[in-house]
Amino acid sequence: MIHRILNKDDSARYGLLKLGHCEAETPVFMPCGTRGVVKSLDVDDLKKLGYDIILGNTYHLFLKPGIEVINEFGGLHEFISWDRNLLTDSGGYQIFSLMKFRKIVEEGINFSSHIDGSKHFMSPEIAIEAQRDLGSDIVMCFDECPPHTYTKKESELSLKRTLRWGKRCKSVQLKEHQRMFGIVQGGMFGDLREFSATDTVETGFDGYAIGGLSVGEGKEVMYEMLEYSLKNLPVDKPRYLMGVGDPIDILEGVGMGVDMFDCVMPTRIARHGLLYTYNGKLNIKNLKFERDKNPIDPNCKCPVCQKYSRAFLRHLFKVGEHTVSRLLTLHNLYFMNDFMRNIRKAIKMNCFNEFKSSFLSSFCSNSVNKT
Ligand SMILES: [Zn+2]
Known part of the structure; x- marks a missing residue:
């Protein structure tokens, strides 16, 4: 078991997350080192501040400097000189939010780089193999992150593809120290969120993330969708609310039983x-x-x-x-x-x-x- 709950206060959980490079107490906030660095700081700063997990982003690292370059160094930890835990996002969110051109097919997504327009293809298998090579301690499934304006039908089609992609992600063999998290989607529809959580848990992951929230839907809807997303998740696995880091939202999330958060907001503001x-x-x-x-x-x-x-x-x-x-x-x-x-x-x-x-x-x- 990678997450031990040491105390519960109503739904809020205090625990210890045991990962490949060190243990981390939860609830935890994870700063974003999107391109391999937390903007304006270096790894010694982060250690002195007491951080045990930071994020890297597969999409950005895939484009520059390229996974092969990082692989030559033995992985992302070695490349950026960070000996604590790394979580890598799969890149799905970036492909959906940054791309002017993208075409989704069952196999994966064709897209043009936001940097130079070069053409690329990303599939669940490619996203997981990239993260395997990066050597991150937590590997995120490749998901489709739809806008909050999607209709119920659009959200359903999107989430079902995410569920199928999740199964394909799981079929890729990771390194021994790596753990994979599934991602609950379902747009702004409670029943789709519950369905997504149940199916993701059936596929079976080391932890579960809630994606597609804090994308402009407003706080009340976000908290409601979070509640639906958490309802069917197992109590003994870590829960990660993606892209949320406003202190008020963190308190709401912790109160509902979320263990992990990340956001560019504290560093960006x-x-x-x-x-x-x-x-x-x-x-x-x-x-x-x-x-x-x-x-x-x-x-x-x-x-x-x-x-x-x-x-x-x-x-x-x-x-x-x-x-x-x-x-x-x-x-x-x-x-x-x-x-x-x-x-x-x-x-x-x-x-x-x-x-x-x-x-x-x-x-x-x-x-x-x-x-
Ligand atoms: Zn200060």
Whole structure:
């Protein structure tokens, strides 16, 4: 068993995920190293921040530098000098979201690269073989990620193809340390989500992801679809909500029994000057910080808050110094890891709901919209 649940507080779970390179406590947030790097940081930064799993993206690495190049180094861990766990997304989502040209057939997807227009073909087998060669600890099934505007008929056809593709993914032999996660789809239809989960579990995977959410459908619908998706998943396998990393959504997800999250949001908003604090988001570009001697968050223990003032960081941002991306990303990723640590602590102490209410009341009372 790769996931041991050590405590449950209602539906929220505290556990230990045993993967190929190290153990990771759950619930966990995983930063995105899409092209083999978490933008503006390096692997030592991530280790110091305490991260045990990061993401890589098969689609991007498949195009550049190419799986064969990474294979010559012995895999993605060696290529990027990361000795902790890696999860690789299959590339399905990128092919659906980035491509101007794509043609889906039963065998797979023909698409043109978003970089240079070159033509490629990706199938479930190719996506899994690529991840096998990358050597990631968690390999994701190749799925179709439909837009939230699909009709019920379109969503059903799409999810059934994902289910057939899931079975083909499973037929590819992985390396011994690798684990494969199936992906629940079903669009914005509760019964399709339940059906997808049941069939995916019948195929049998090491863990289960929920895909196709947080794609513009609105929070209420997202939480409802999440509930349907989770209902038929086994309690003893890890559950991963893909592409979701907003602190409020993480709390909702954890409350429903999700163990793993990833999102580009904390790193992306940092590069745009938006910072997470327990008192809401802070916009470092704001004029009111021009002479502010305080750190981003006086209670934060991150290396940036130990050293630099809001005024200095604002100055770097305003004059366009690259260093500011790194400093602001360090703060936001420190926050995310600290936030997850506090969530785990609350579940261990059976006070997750109290933590959630108190976090929400301070985080939402002073959001960026009001600064
Ligand atoms: Zn900080």
